[in-house]
Amino acid sequence: MDLANITQSWTYPTNIHFGCGLSSNLAHYCEEAEFHRPMIITDQKLIENSIITPCIDSLCNSKISFNIFTDFEENPTDKSVMEGLTVFQKNKNDGLVAIGGGSAIDLAKSVAFMDGQSQPIFNFEDRFDWWKKANKEKIRRVIAIPTTAGTGSEVGRAAVIKDTQDLKKKIIFHPQMMPFIAILDAKLTIGLPAHLTAATGVDALVHNLEALCSTGYHPIADGVAIEGLRLIKNNIEKAFQNGNDLNARCAMLVGSTMGAIAFQKGLGGVHALSHPIGSLFNSHHGLTNAVLLPYVIEYNLPEIHEPLSLVSKYLNLNSEKPKAIISWLLKLRDSLQIPHKLSSLGVNITHIPALTKMALNDQAAATNPRILNETAITSIYKSSINGILEL
């Protein structure tokens, strides 16, 4: 790579507060964000299971008034954003607190963004410099508190929103969609069921790995990604086997945040092929990624010898050969009880043409280390449905 001829802009994330129990100081963070009347976006289940009780108690013991919005789908849509925005404006809220997984955080970021816009949300899809059309003065602040270690949306400048017209998941981007404060309190992830710990954890793993292997020059992201991978490798099975292992939960939460910091560099084929399946089958994002992962790595192998050798060394895998990563991932998937074939998610070969068309247009395809054309995508889908790896 000819560094003398490269120009890049690197944006680094936001105020990140790490520590068990920190979310019980939510009122303090709301004051820091200058919120007097925030709207909390969270999942109904987190209220019912008392997971977010410390956050709510903190606000109840302060002068901050708040309302809670829980009425949204697992994959939030443009309709969810408009409904959330209506409630936000009706209550004269002045900021958002997102407590939950990627869906709650992405929705909060989108409501915060749309409060100041007069154009429809998909006019701000992450294409070219469409984000520059936004009225940046009126974007509201968000405090993000993740309850899963997966998406890393708490340190991301984008949100994934499903278009109810064409059923595609679209990325809405603006630099100011980055939450003002992220609170990493692993106590809130303790109640996450084992199957979701596995699926969201592999999503975080994929973020780190795809970022490391993606095209472009971003050594800062590469460094973050490789340490993120180490944290996840050393802790994902511990968190899966014993959900109460707070040390493992802490490390997973940091590994997940690091994945999202790293993927400012770009993602790749796993996400490009996974998004269409999530759109058409409403499948879990992390689980879909986890199934696709080895097939995409196998396709990319000719272009990623260098980063994979680095990973093999740093993670102390048995061999430094690039294929050692695939062997490790297959064993890991097995121990996390993740299926091997896409057919387990209801996908069959008749779905390939529609999925391929959508994957070709996915933003993540552009930064995959090996060119993803129609033939390549079709072939990866076929292998993933049938469970065929040429190891």
Ligand SMILES: [Fe+2]
């Ligand atoms: Fe992801």
